[in-house]
Amino acid sequence: MTALLETCGVWQRFGGLVANSDVSISVGRGEIVGLIGPNGAGKSTLFNLIAGVRPPTQGTIWLDGEDITATPATERCRRGIARTFQVVKSFETMTVIDNVIVGALVRTTEMRAARRKAFEVLEFCGLAARADVMASELIPSEKRRLEVARALATEPKLLLLDEVLTGLTPLEAQTGVELVRRVRETGVTVLMVEHVMEIVMPLVDRAIVLDLGKVLVEGKPADVVRDPKVIAAYLGDRHAVGA
């Protein structure tokens, strides 16, 4: 069986800067995969390539056995990739439920069905009580959940989460972790970018560590955190000695 998502030898150059070099990763159906790495490792660049913000300089991206390298973001959403944004991008002049309806309209043009779907997703994400509030009035952790709700309303196969757990209180982060687990239980595959290791490691099935634009290590979370190369990337070579 082919993987749900595959990147084959993906490069991204910005002028002289190489943000991703020869990145080949794959994400299997039903997995929760963490994409981690120190700042500037190229996580967000790779994430944006998968989401379809821009085509890679070189290499191909495959979803469900189809080449989506040149497919624009809008069409990728239709094909089943949904994403959240690191800096939240709510539709501020719309209510919470209207935000989610925009997502639901990808699968239906019948307004009642879209509204019903949106409300279900809000219940799933624990935001139903805030349905009629303006998105601008939400607190930061709620806005993160709204991002997830909006993405889920598009009924994705693959959900891309960009640092949804960063900057939350421990309790909020824990709620977030449980939400991601429940999302996976509904059959959605999750690829998440995080740099807070202690939150993601217990959650993900597999971790891919990027450093300096390349895949450094890939494997079970428990193995990855003990890998000397990973420790060196995060803390510097000195700390890796004898690990």
Next chain:
Amino acid sequence: MHDVTHAKQRRRDLILAAVFVALAACVPLFVKDVYVQNIMVLTLMYAGLSQSWNILGGYCGQISLGHALYFGLGAYVTAILLTKFDVLPWFGMLTGGIISALIALALGYPTFRLGGHYFAIATIVIAEIAYLLFLNWDWAGAALGIDIMVREDSWAKFQFTRSKLPYFYFALFFAAVAWLVTWWLENSKWGYWWRAVKDNPDAAESLGVVVFKSKMGAGAISAFLTAIGGAFYAMFVSYIDPDAVMSFQFSLLIALPAVLGGIGTLWGPVLGAAVLIPVTELTRSFIGGSGRGVDLIVYGSLIVIVSLTRPDGLLGLFSRKRKKEAVQ
């Protein structure tokens, strides 16, 4: 349960609009003064025009300051077809609307790639070019304009010599249709797409919204309706020239009621026109005669006061109250 309250709110809007239309239709039974009737016609016309503008400017967030172009096109197409080809103004109106929508699509193709202020500037420039073209286009009457001879009272030719009432009822119909189109679109895929595009195009794209297509759709519908208003205006005043239908002041007058009343809202343009147009007309006729522009000072001050105290528009007065009720 949630969708029931939403449906109720929408039905309430519809009933409210029907009541307004019914009340407005009765007003001429009591108000016989031609001057006042004239103001009412203009108020309704601008309510409809601003409602049309609001689809593109308010809902979709693409601020156009060149709607005089579509207004003028509607007026010119109707007047030219009628005077040169004897085509009934109803067909002229429709033709003007379709031509305007097509031109909006052709112009939108390059300009909808522009962001924010650059789009607004482009619309001003394009409308100004069209104005200059018509000013120098001999076949279309150039600066002298087109005189529509009014010979008889006729609904077919949409000409009335003695009474302003037919114009009043058409203006009411126009405003009601523009409102109804907005009401319907607001709760459609388009309405949601437009608001998403306005608030955050990147996020909209990630949710499957085809941003460019949304803007094109809004532009075409907005231009079509605006041209219908322009066609009406040509028949109402029965004389047009570039200054009378295509000058920059129309772009402002079309946009202002929506901005003043509440941009991107269903009732904003209606409320804005109901306040702004009578004030414009009254200040002009009572203190405009001084020749010192006092009317414009009053008018300008009003806009400044509203934008300082109610940046969301006059409609904010009502929604704030409603929100308080909801909290209690």
